[in-house]
Amino acid sequence: MEEVPHDCPGADSAQAGRGASCQGCPNQRLCASGAGATPDTAIEEIKEKMKTVKHKILVLSGKGGVGKSTFSAHLAHGLAEDENTQIALLDIDICGPSIPKIMGLEGEQVHQSGSGWSPVYVEDNLGVMSVGFLLSSPDDAVIWRGPKKNGMIKQFLRDVDWGEVDYLIVDTPPGTSDEHLSVVRYLATAHIDGAVIITTPQEVSLQDVRKEINFCRKVKLPIIGVVENMSGFICPKCKKESQIFPPTTGGAELMCQDLEVPLLGRVPLDPLIGIQEFCNLHQSKEENLISS
Amino acid sequence: MEAAAEPGNLAGVRHIILVLSGKGGVGRSTISTELALALRHAGKKVGILDVDLCGPSIPRMLGAQGRAVHQCDRGWAPVFLDREQSISLMSVGFLLEKPDEAVVWRGPKKNALIKQFVSDVAWGELDYLVVDTPPGTSDEHMATIEALRPYQPLGALVVTTPQAVSVGDVRRELTFCRKMGLRVMGIVENMSGFTCPHCTECTSVFSRGGGEELAQLAGVPFLGSVPLDPALMRTLEEGHDFIQEFPGSPAFAALTSIAQKILDATPACLP
Numbered sequence: 311m312e313e314v315p316h317d318c319p320g321a322d323s324a325q326a327g328r329g330a331s332c333q334g335c336p337n338q339r340l341c342a343s344g345a346g347a348t349p350d351t352a353i354e355e356i357k358e359k360m361k362t363v364k365h366k367i368l369v370l371s372g373k374g375g376v377g378k379s380t381f382s383a384h385l386a387h388g389l390a391e392d393e394n395t396q397i398a399l400l401d402i403d404i405c406g407p408s409i410p411k412i413m414g415l416e417g418e419q420v421h422q423s424g425s426g427w428s429p430v431y432v433e434d435n436l437g438v439m440s441v442g443f444l445l446s447s448p449d450d451a452v453i454w455r456g457p458k459k460n461g462m463i464k465q466f467l468r469d470v471d472w473g474e475v476d477y478l479i480v481d482t483p484p485g486t487s488d489e490h491l492s493v494v495r496y497l498a499t500a501h502i503d504g505a506v507i508i509t510t511p512q513e514v515s516l517q518d519v520r521k522e523i524n525f526c527r528k529v530k531l532p533i534i535g536v537v538e539n540m541s542g543f544i545c546p547k548c549k550k551e552s553q554i555f556p557p558t559t560g561g562a563e564l565m566c567q568d569l570e571v572p573l574l575g576r577v578p579l580d581p582l583i584g585i586q587e588f589c590n591l592h593q594s595k596e597e598n599l600i601s602s
Numbered sequence: 603m604e605a606a607a608e609p610g611n612l613a614g615v616r617h618i619i620l621v622l623s624g625k626g627g628v629g630r631s632t633i634s635t636e637l638a639l640a641l642r643h644a645g646k647k648v649g650i651l652d653v654d655l656c657g658p659s660i661p662r663m664l665g666a667q668g669r670a671v672h673q674c675d676r677g678w679a680p681v682f683l684d685r686e687q688s689i690s691l692m693s694v695g696f697l698l699e700k701p702d703e704a705v706v707w708r709g710p711k712k713n714a715l716i717k718q719f720v721s722d723v724a725w726g727e728l729d730y731l732v733v734d735t736p737p738g739t740s741d742e743h744m745a746t747i748e749a750l751r752p753y754q755p756l757g758a759l760v761v762t763t764p765q766a767v768s769v770g771d772v773r774r775e776l777t778f779c780r781k782m783g784l785r786v787m788g789i790v791e792n793m794s795g796f797t798c799p800h801c802t803e804c805t806s807v808f809s810r811g812g813g814e815e816l817a818q819l820a821g822v823p824f825l826g827s828v829p830l831d832p833a834l835m836r837t838l839e840e841g842h843d844f845i846q847e848f849p850g851s852p853a854f855a856a857l858t859s860i861a862q863k864i865l866d867a868t869p870a871c872l873p
Binding site: 550554 | 624625626628631656659663701702704705706708709710736738739740741743744768770771773774775777778781782798800801805830832836838839840
């Protein structure tokens, strides 16, 4: 992957190869010839690869730290409880890949075979891929600009040998930027079932999530629904509920009513008791997803 | 407007602090806001630059959403939050016509806006400029640091929450700071325990100890732990001044202590 200049206008922009910042870039001639404007062959290759993947679900938020990766991991585990269902979990958070840690797969490496990169299998029917597996140390920072991140996502979708998959769950970073545009663009012709959007109850999250919902509508990505995470805290000692993240503006429920998107459920913050409840809540969410 | 050609709009800013994390949702904007308020209560003139283009949280936290940005002869005038003009703010949130409008930009366009934010806001004289950043180690962060480099930022305050999944990202952020030549002033551990209002039992909702351990491991100062505090959450939702309104609450002591450490770590200016 060649280095691109700091102010790269983008290979598919009208200024490609012509902008001031293009001077000296190894790709300048290529971009100026209009090659960037021609359809990316990777899209076709990814469409072909995705033929063995029945359902694709993106887990989005807009807001960071709401529990996208946690939810993605639990959803993957929950769906994989049926041994006859093949699940793939793809982590496209290039700068902050949390999935390896959450899945207990830190330190695992990715192997290459003739048919592409092999995902890391946490169970026979649950394969995982993340940039985290490509880093040699937990201190390694991935300091990449947009074009390089896009290249990685393209490789994840085109070069990973997922095999026959019933559900591909894609965990995304926060925001509405390169990674999100790229994954939607690359998977557009392969059909995405939809997005599950995670939020917490408070307005500071909801204001970002409304943007994310608008992003989905802009790029014509169907919205399966919203999950409100960290919704109430049960004290392990007295069992009484408190609102650590109060829904001062009506929480996800009101936002979903206003924007006419389904509210799939609420997940409490319950560090001690929650694991079983959490899984049960996810069972019902999975049933929603499977039927939608 | 090239920063190298003339002193520019940051010439009157004495100290610049970046608030970074790597991990989303750990409370960078909260800590940026509260640090700014605490520094202001210590008698300093403070500005906040919110370069989170996709998720600009700070206008709401300070009750400034919907305020308009005006042009002046030196560029954009920041939004002043008080009559005394002791605290000012610039955020992309002020430039959005509709608050629910998503800023769906790729890197180069974000970089261009950040450069403008850094060079074209007429901050005037400030003791501190607190720069709030989005999560990650990508375009926005590189653009911000490169644009601020000529003004020699004081350093970075790195925010984490206690649990391993945050600490993991923050380790990478420390590497990023080192590679970018940005001094780490210290680590703040946010959401560090919750005291049940019914029975006063303190629960480590997001695990415990990770921030302090990381600071020791990385050889950077540990600036303090800020607990989960519903009063703080509420004032952020409602856009009030937590430092002024809740001096007795759990997070107040932690936040003012962190601000004091920043003040102590700030070199005295030459007359």
